[in-house]
Amino acid sequence: xxxxxxxxxxxxxxxxxxxxxxxxxxxxxxxxxxxxxxxxxxxxxxxxxxxxxxxxxxxxxxxxxxxxxxxxxxxxxxxxxxxxxxxxxxxxxxxxxxxxxxxxxxxxxxxxxxx
Numbered sequence: 001x002x003x004x005x006x007x008x009x010x011x012x013x014x015x016x017x018x019x020x021x022x023x024x025x026x027x028x029x030x031x032x033x034x035x036x037x038x039x040x041x042x043x044x045x046x047x048x049x050x051x052x053x054x055x056x057x058x059x060x061x062x063x064x065x066x067x068x069x070x071x072x073x074x075x076x077x078x079x080x081x082x083x084x085x086x087x088x089x090x091x092x093x094x095x096x097x098x099x100x101x102x103x104x105x106x107x108x109x110x111x112x113x114x115x
Contacts, residue, residue, distance in 0.1 A: 010040030029053050044074035078107035
C-alpha cells in the first residue's frame, strides 16, 4: 500500500524484499532489493540482502560479490562478514571463512539467521 503512494520508498522496498526472501521468492526479492538500492541511502545493507538472495539459490560467486560490496560500504557489518564467511565455508575454504566469522564476532552483535 505504501509503495502506491511512495514508489521510491527505499525502506518499503527493502522490507518487501525481506518478505519475499523469507518466502524463497528469490526473483521478487531481488527486484525489490534492487529498487531499494536505487532509491536508498544504505547500500551496505542492500548489497548484503542481495547477497542473501544469491546465497539462498546456491549462487555462491554472485553472493560473494554482493557481500564484498556490502563490506566496501561498511567494513564493520557483522552480517556481511558472517555471510561472506558462510559462503567461503560452504565452498570448502574454512580458513578464509574463519577470518570473516572472527570479524563478525568482534562487532558484538547478534549474528543473522538465514531464512
